[in-house]
Amino acid sequence: MGVTIADVAAHARVSTATVSRVLSGEDSVGAENRARVRTAVAALDYRPSAVARALRQRSTATLGLVVTDIANPFYPELVLGVEDEARRRGLSVLLCNAANDADRESGYLDLLLERRVDAAIIASGGMARRHVERLAAFPVPVVLANARPTPDSVPAVACDDHTGGWLAATHLLSCGHRHILHLAGSAAAGETSKRVEGVRAAVNAHADAELTIVASDGTLEGGRRATMQAAEMLTPRCGVTAHNDLTAIGALSALRDLGLSVPADVGVVGFDDIALSAYVDPPLTTIKQEKYAMGAWTVDAVSRRLDGQSVESVTWPIELIVRRSTGPGAP
Amino acid sequence: MGVTIADVAAHARVSTATVSRVLSGEDSVGAENRARVRTAVAALDYRPSAVARALRQRSTATLGLVVTDIANPFYPELVLGVEDEARRRGLSVLLCNAANDADRESGYLDLLLERRVDAAIIASGGMARRHVERLAAFPVPVVLANARPTPDSVPAVACDDHTGGWLAATHLLSCGHRHILHLAGSAAAGETSKRVEGVRAAVNAHADAELTIVASDGTLEGGRRATMQAAEMLTPRCGVTAHNDLTAIGALSALRDLGLSVPADVGVVGFDDIALSAYVDPPLTTIKQEKYAMGAWTVDAVSRRLDGQSVESVTWPIELIVRRSTGPGAP
DNA sequence: GATCGCCGTGTGATCGATTACACGCAAGCC
DNA sequence: GGCTTGCGTGTAATCGATCACACGGCGATC
Numbered sequence A, B: 001m002g003v004t005i006a007d008v009a010a011h012a013r014v015s016t017a018t019v020s021r022v023l024s025g026e027d028s029v030g031a032e033n034r035a036r037v038r039t040a041v042a043a044l045d046y047r048p049s050a051v052a053r054a055l056r057q058r059s060t061a062t063l064g065l066v067v068t069d070i071a072n073p074f075y076p077e078l079v080l081g082v083e084d085e086a087r088r089r090g091l092s093v094l095l096c097n098a099a100n101d102a103d104r105e106s107g108y109l110d111l112l113l114e115r116r117v118d119a120a121i122i123a124s125g126g127m128a129r130r131h132v133e134r135l136a137a138f139p140v141p142v143v144l145a146n147a148r149p150t151p152d153s154v155p156a157v158a159c160d161d162h163t164g165g166w167l168a169a170t171h172l173l174s175c176g177h178r179h180i181l182h183l184a185g186s187a188a189a190g191e192t193s194k195r196v197e198g199v200r201a202a203v204n205a206h207a208d209a210e211l212t213i214v215a216s217d218g219t220l221e222g223g224r225r226a227t228m229q230a231a232e233m234l235t236p237r238c239g240v241t242a243h244n245d246l247t248a249i250g251a252l253s254a255l256r257d258l259g260l261s262v263p264a265d266v267g268v269v270g271f272d273d274i275a276l277s278a279y280v281d282p283p284l285t286t287i288k289q290e291k292y293a294m295g296a297w298t299v300d301a302v303s304r305r306l307d308g309q310s311v312e313s314v315t316w317p318i319e320l321i322v323r324r325s326t327g328p329g330a331p
Numbered sequence C: 001g002a003t004c005g006c007c008g009t010g011t012g013a014t015c016g017a018t019t020a021c022a023c024g025c026a027a028g029c030c
Numbered sequence D: 001g002g003c004t005t006g007c008g009t010g011t012a013a014t015c016g017a018t019c020a021c022a023c024g025g026c027g028a029t030c
Helices: A005-012 A016-023 A031-044 A050-057 A074-088 A102-114 A125-136 A161-174 A194-204 A220-229 A245-257 A291-306 B005-012 B016-023 B031-044 B050-057 B074-088 B102-114 B125-136 B161-174 B194-204 B220-229 B245-257 B291-306
Strands: A062-067 A092-097 A119-123 A142-145 A156-159 A179-184 A210-215 A238-242 A267-272 A285-288 A314-316 A319-321 B062-067 B092-097 B119-123 B142-145 B156-159 B179-184 B210-215 B238-242 B267-269 B286-288 B314-316 B319-321
Touching: A005 A016, A005 A031, A016 A031, A050 B050, A062 A074, A062 A102, A074 A092, A074 A119, A074 A291, A074 B074, A074 B092, A092 A102, A092 B074, A092 B092, A102 A125, A119 A125, A119 A291, A125 A142, A142 A291, A156 A161, A156 A291, A161 A179, A161 A194, A161 A238, A161 A267, A161 A285, A161 A319, A179 A194, A179 A220, A179 A245, A194 A210, A210 A220, A220 A245, A238 A245, A245 A267, A291 A314, B005 B016, B005 B031, B016 B031, B062 B074, B062 B102, B074 B092, B074 B119, B074 B291, B092 B102, B102 B125, B119 B125, B119 B291, B125 B142, B142 B291, B156 B161, B156 B291, B161 B179, B161 B194, B161 B238, B161 B267, B161 B286, B161 B319, B179 B194, B179 B220, B179 B245, B194 B210, B210 B220, B220 B245, B238 B245, B245 B267, B291 B314
Parallel strands: A062 A092, A062 A119, A119 A142, A142 A156, A156 A314, A179 A210, A179 A238, A238 A267, A267 A285, B062 B092, B062 B119, B119 B142, B142 B156, B156 B314, B179 B210, B179 B238, B238 B267
Antiparallel strands: A285 A319, B286 B319
16 A cells, blocks of 8 residues: 555645545545545545544544354344445444453453444443443443343343343243243343243233243253243243344254154243244244344434434334244144 | 552652563563662552554554354354464454444444554455455454455455355255255345355256255344245245255244255255354254464454565365264155 | 635544554663 | 762654645735
8 A cells, every 4th residue: 555645736736625624525625636635546546544534533434243153143234234234324434343241341341442433332232231330430431231120220222121021931821822931131130031921921911820030141052042941831821032043943853853843742932033933943932133234223322322312212012923933733 | 540650650769660661571680670660660559551552553453353243142152262372472352343334334434544554354255345455455454264256365264165155055965855946145245146046956966856045144044034025936945045054044933834844854964163053953063264373363364464564365264064964764 | 817705625624432552660670 | 089880760852744824926906
């Protein structure tokens, strides 16, 4: 590289200020000079340094995005929304994958600060829980996605977990299942998450229904393992709600190997509606989250905060998508 | 923010040079001053500006990573490898999602240059094809992943597509299928890709075998559609090879709806071995690519290029993973 | 003809770090 | 005592942009 604005200025026989003005679209430059700058830029293949500009303007036009785990298809769909919306606003995205590790998360927060990102988006339930106070005191605007910590000190977007859990369990109950087996997201959050509460509320509304909660970890493997461990409970009275689609798909795989048929013997409901859920066998009944839209919302939200406006947390609506992993087959 | 090295220097009653020296780990600073700087840094919660440092040192410690499509689970696994390896070397990753759009790709290349990334990693077959000459002339080191354009002007890592295609088809042939239906990745690349060539070579090695190639687009939906369109060919003589696992999973879904059983009626082989492939029904026989390792390799490669070494392109070995979507069921 | 204002352009300060160079001082050496 | 040596520290240039301010020239106004 190495071609700077001074080189362009020399080549066009104008000052660096004039070059800067032409490039930033100011209209106060004469036609003659404007043309000379244009040709000089083209001739030298000049690209202004975003680094130098950022230093001077004290703004990097970059958003930091920290996600728990890009390997979970939920996140790429959210990232897509963030990225598109950021691009639309001329912002770049610095992606950090925290891999569910508290130290690593913390390290990334430091990184974002040193990089002087204009704002940060944190898409990680666990992280929101572990670092709320730090995030609330963050020197740049922060918005959370897929998490709603209490107190509500940082603007956040999350789906309506309680209703989601409630819809999932109610649907299974209406299919005739009377024993709900819930595969929770993580041992830590298992007992307290709103998703679980929603399931519990639905079960409590039926006098003859019972609930078992099993801890899992939100992965395919974890869903499979948890289901295998709960094998003896899996009678046709049983319907399975999972913390997310990966867990549910892991459960489907386990049920298959246990010789149980879905939905005839056991019904299964996932959560998230990742793209693949419609393609597994049987296609998965699930609670749909609008991941892309939520991602886009976070960018809109940080933009508004950058404009000095305040932003309220939002609960995003969800929707029950009935596919063939649940059905009226239960006794 | 706004706390600069000068503030720290003032607080510690030393010069900015001394602060800089302490923070960069130079050992030439006296114990007294060193301690004072340390406390000042802590007291002010000072974080050096990566922007200013980048300007001065002419290096951003950042890699640009352009991927075709993060929504395809193949890429997150590769990104994971890139990210981990980058982190290990103290580098950050600027992620760009090109969404298979040539203009957008080109725009991202400009962005990476303006951002002054130290090096770029391009994970996109189509992009490699469309922009080889530009990438070859790139002012910073570039490495390609998941692509091996000819001529070999840019270091690249890609799996052994030819052998992969060959293994997939040979496996189906050995299961007794005699009509191979290949669902190609994209119409453009369909006829020429090494994967297809490998399939063709395997079919040609059997006098009684025939091959049909159908264009698709590498997505779940595309795989499903292509299979539906080819419905009348799907006799038990038939085995399906897919350009990737998403396409194969789409095909499985279509076959199910067509009332065909896998592997008894039709065998299916995917490509990539994304995590979900082991969990669909039937679990997908596929060609495994070591996505994480390939991602890590690209970072190692750009690092070597940054050290002035030259880097040779690499063909990564693949492996046939036999699961239950293929079997000896064919006539 | 003097004054005013505007237009187009250039000069130079500035953003926040790193680092080459210089300098003061103390110890070691002859 | 004078000289070197080296250590610890500070001064100031530098990276590549942006932008406040100044300035020259020209047309309009009275």
